[in-house]
Amino acid sequence: ICGMQQVTSKFSHFAGPLDYQILDSDAAAFKVTNAVVCDIDDCPAAPTCGYDVTFSHTVLEHAARPWKAFDTIARITKKGGLTLHLLPWSYQYHATPEDNY
Numbered sequence: 785i786c787g788m789q790q791v792t793s794k795f796s797h798f799a800g801p802l803d804y805q806i807l808d809s810d811a812a813a814f815k816v817t818n819a820v821v822c823d824i825d826d827c828p829a830a831p832t833c834g835y836d837v838t839f840s841h842t843v844l845e846h847a848a849r850p851w852k853a854f855d856t857i858a859r860i861t862k863k864g865g866l867t868l869h870l871l872p873w874s875y876q877y878h879a880t881p882e883d884n885y
Contacts, residue, residue: 798839805835825852830860838867845871846884 805818813819822829838861847853
């Protein structure tokens with residue numbers, strides 16, 4: 785749970801006074817009150833058109849099926865909402881196939 789607290793606090797200042805939730809596949813996230821726990825490739829736990837903004841930081845390259853992850857992101861982001869995702873384009877070591885892309 786310590787890792788989860790670090791991740792949630794790292795980006796919480798972006799939310800300002802707004803409520804925010806994290807989506808995580810780690811079972812430890814069940815202990816975090818603002819977490820939706822599921823696989824980004826298939827996440828029925830996240831509501832359709834439930835979020836004004838979706839954001840990820842160096843996450844999607846770890847998705848087993850990133851094309852399905854983008855389907856999920858499109859489904860959960862409200863029409864007219866904002867979506868921003870940062871992915872590294874180069875990294876000296878990236879374990880494959882376990883670490884995906």
